[in-house]
Every structure is written in C-alpha cells, then in structure tokens.
Amino acid sequence: MNANKALWEKGDFTRIAASMRESGEALVGDLGVSNGLQVLDLGCGDGTTALPAAQLGADVLGVDIASNLVAAGNARAQDLGLDNCRFQVGDASDLHELSDEQFDLVVSIFGAMFAPKPFDAAKEMVRVTKPGGRIVMGNWIPNDPTLVAQILKISSAYSPPPPDGFVSPMTWGVETSVTERFVAAGVPAQKVAFARDTFVFNFRGTPAEYVGRFRDYYGPTMNAFEAAQKNGRTAELQRQLEELFQAKNTSPRKDMTSIPATFLRVTVTV
Numbered sequence: 001m002n003a004n005k006a007l008w009e010k011g012d013f014t015r016i017a018a019s020m021r022e023s024g025e026a027l028v029g030d031l032g033v034s035n036g037l038q039v040l041d042l043g044c045g046d047g048t049t050a051l052p053a054a055q056l057g058a059d060v061l062g063v064d065i066a067s068n069l070v071a072a073g074n075a076r077a078q079d080l081g082l083d084n085c086r087f088q089v090g091d092a093s094d095l096h097e098l099s100d101e102q103f104d105l106v107v108s109i110f111g112a113m114f115a116p117k118p119f120d121a122a123k124e125m126v127r128v129t130k131p132g133g134r135i136v137m138g139n140w141i142p143n144d145p146t147l148v149a150q151i152l153k154i155s156s157a158y159s160p161p162p163p164d165g166f167v168s169p170m171t172w173g174v175e176t177s178v179t180e181r182f183v184a185a186g187v188p189a190q191k192v193a194f195a196r197d198t199f200v201f202n203f204r205g206t207p208a209e210y211v212g213r214f215r216d217y218y219g220p221t222m223n224a225f226e227a228a229q230k231n232g233r234t235a236e237l238q239r240q241l242e243e244l245f246q247a248k249n250t251s252p253r254k255d256m257t258s259i260p261a262t263f264l265r266v267t268v269t270v
C-alpha cells in the first residue's frame, strides 16, 4: 500500500481544483509557453496548469500519482478537444517511464513537493529536462501566514505524528533545502532562482462552505477530521478552520470566497 498514492486518491481533489483554475491559468500564461513546446506537468491533478499549457499550443504530458485525477484530466482534455494533452499515472520520485532530456519545460505546481523522497524528485525532474530547458515549481511555504501553511498548522495539531523519516512537503518552500536538492541533482546553485508569488483560491460559496469542501474532498483535511473525530474534537477543528477561512477571505460578496495564498516560485535552468 502506497500511503502517498492513497492520500491523494482519497476524496476527490477535483472539487478543490475547481477553485484554483484562474490562478493556474495566469501562472501558465507567464511561462512563455509556445507552440510545440514539450511540457511535463508533474503532480498535475486534473489539469489546472496542464490544460492551459496545451491551449497555448504545447504538447503536454500530465503525470500524477492519483489514478482518479489522471482519469479526470483525460476527460477534461477530451471535453476541450485537446489532443495535445494527455495524462498518465506516475510517481515524481521515480519517472522510469519517461526518457532522459524529454521536455523543454517541467512544471510542478504544488505537485512534486508532495512526493515522499525530495532528493529523488529533484533528480528526476532534472533528468527528464532537456539541456537549456526549465523546471518551474510552485511550493507552499512553511509557517507562512496565508492559507495553506495555516491549514496545515491547524490540522497537524489534531493528527498523529508523522512516521519516522518523514520529510515534510513544506520543506520545498525553504530556499536552502530546494537549492540543496537541485545541487545534489547536478544543477549549479546559481541556476536556481526564487520568487514569491500569489495564488488565489476562488470558491462559489461562503468560507464555511469552503471548509466543508476541504473536509469532504481533500485527502489531507479528511485525515485530520478522521483523527479529530477519534478524539471527540471534530467541532473544534471545524471551528478553527472556519475562523481561518473567514479571516483570510477577501471577497466583498456574501456568496463568494476568495483567498490569496503566498507560494515560493522556483525556476531552475538546466
């Protein structure tokens, strides 16, 4: 049983991804994607960034560990009539099905950061990128005051401690750790660049309803609620998350939730 795969196949991440489309599209619009560019979207989910890249003319392969999300991505590509975008199951830590130097651009937006062996993931991203190509990662930042690090902070107080040897995905939001991983993969440190960027979650509904979406469909939050329930603390977790979502909501509309979240944008020139 692969716990990493089980976590992301749990629930239905497409129900969260639906609130991430605008920022995904904007991010891709900023990457200089052109006709025929060979793009790998790693940890692609149901195609929030893969599909806009294909709409800009790139040949896109989406790889994700969760087979339900791969199926959802292929269905979305088909609905949009995009025959230059396909999705397949794979693990960012071991991309044995992909060739060396296959892609001009490897994109991984809140994707490869969740692979359990970060040094292997960096090595694989470098291996499949053509010389002169780029790797662009979006990574959440530990202890950041905006949404995602705070969800994690609240949830972890209700969850059992991680197993020995577990490396937090959030370490991909620490510049020194990211540099160390790419240097170990053979990239000079000066070819690893960092910028702070913002991703906006837009949800049609109230902040409390948005918390419900995470509780019912987002694997990591579902696990936190299961752990909280065992200790009779479900209501407390619900209340803390609702307070967080309400505090971070910037939408003036009562029927909309809009929450900006800061992330670390990593650009590696291979």
Ligand SMILES: C[S@@+](CC[C@H](N)C(=O)[O-])C[C@H]1O[C@@H](n2cnc3c(N)ncnc32)[C@H](O)[C@@H]1O
Pocket: 004, 008, 009, 013, 017, 020, 024, 042, 043, 044, 045, 046, 047, 048, 049, 063, 064, 065, 066, 069, 090, 091, 092, 093, 108, 109, 110, 111, 112, 114, 115, 116
């Ligand atoms: C937060 S979601 C982001 C999905 C997508 N990039 C987006 O922006 O909507 C994290 C994604 O990483 C995938 N993932 C987690 N571990 C992975 C691994 N080891 N290899 C490939 N994908 C992985 C999950 O299945 C999930 O689709």
